[in-house]
Amino acid sequence: MTVEALANALELSALVVAEPEREIDGVYIGDLLSWVMGRAKSDNVWITIMSNINVIAVATLADVSCVILAEGVSLDEETLAVARAKGVNLYTSPKTAYQLAAAIAALPV
Amino acid sequence: MSEVVKLHFDVDGEDFTSAGQASVQVKKILRQLGINPEIIRKVSIAMYEGEINMVIHAGGGYADILIYEDRIEIHLVDHGPGIANVEMAMREGWSTAPDNIRSLGFGAGMGLPNMKRYTDDMKIDSALGEGTRITMRINL
Numbered sequence: 001m002t003v004e005a006l007a008n009a010l011e012l013s014a015l016v017v018a019e020p021e022r023e024i025d026g027v028y029i030g031d032l033l034s035w036v037m038g039r040a041k042s043d044n045v046w047i048t049i050m051s052n053i054n055v056i057a058v059a060t061l062a063d064v065s066c067v068i069l070a071e072g073v074s075l076d077e078e079t080l081a082v083a084r085a086k087g088v089n090l091y092t093s094p095k096t097a098y099q100l101a102a103a104i105a106a107l108p109v
Numbered sequence: 110m111s112e113v114v115k116l117h118f119d120v121d122g123e124d125f126t127s128a129g130q131a132s133v134q135v136k137k138i139l140r141q142l143g144i145n146p147e148i149i150r151k152v153s154i155a156m157y158e159g160e161i162n163m164v165i166h167a168g169g170g171y172a173d174i175l176i177y178e179d180r181i182e183i184h185l186v187d188h189g190p191g192i193a194n195v196e197m198a199m200r201e202g203w204s205t206a207p208d209n210i211r212s213l214g215f216g217a218g219m220g221l222p223n224m225k226r227y228t229d230d231m232k233i234d235s236a237l238g239e240g241t242r243i244t245m246r247i248n249l
Contacts, residue, residue, distance in 0.1 A: 032214055033217075037154045037157070038226060054126070054214060055214070057132070057157065058157075060133055061136065062150070063146070086133065
C-alpha cells in the first residue's frame, strides 16, 4: 500500500506530501527518538506524539515511509519547511496512536 | 587497503535543533556513492546518535568519516567532560541527560547502545576532564 492510499483510508490531514507513491511496510509507535532509531525499520509508518524538529531528522535517518502525528499534534512552520526540504511525508490525525494502529491493522493489504 | 573518501564535520555544541545536519549530509553522500541503503541507515543513525551525544554532553566536537573499499569508519572526537563509567553508559536505559533534553525525546539511554547495535565494531576511549573519542566500523 502506498502512503497516499493510507492517508486516504485513514482520513489523515497532510502536512507535507513529499513522496506519496512510497510503499509502506509495517508500523512503529514511539516518542523516544533514540528508541525509534533503534527499533523502527525502513518503510515503517511511524506514529508519534513528539512534536519538535528532531522528529524530521529521525524520520530521515531511520528511513520511515511516513510520519503520522497522533492526537492532533502539529508542527511549526519552520519544522514543516525542514520536512519539505528533506522529503519527509508528514501527516496528522485527531486519533490516538492506538486507534491509528488498529485502523491500519484492519486495512485490506 | 587505500582510503577512498574522507569527510570532516564540525559539530556545533550550542545548537541542539541543528544537530543531525552532518548525519543527513553523510547519508546524502553515501547515497551518491551508491552504498547499500541498509548500510547507509546504520552509518547515519550511528553518527546521529554520536552527534546528539556531543551536543548534549560535550559542547560539540568533530566527526571524521572514512570510506574505504571494504568498510566505513566513523571517528567522533570531543573535548567534553569524558564518560565516568563506560560500562554503565553502554547499558540501555542508563542516561545522565538533563530534563530539558528528555522533553525533546532524547536522553532515553539508547544512544551508545544504538551506536553499538548499528556498527560492526565500536571502541570508546574516554578520559575524565579531557574528552571522548569513539571509533566505529561498519563493514561493507
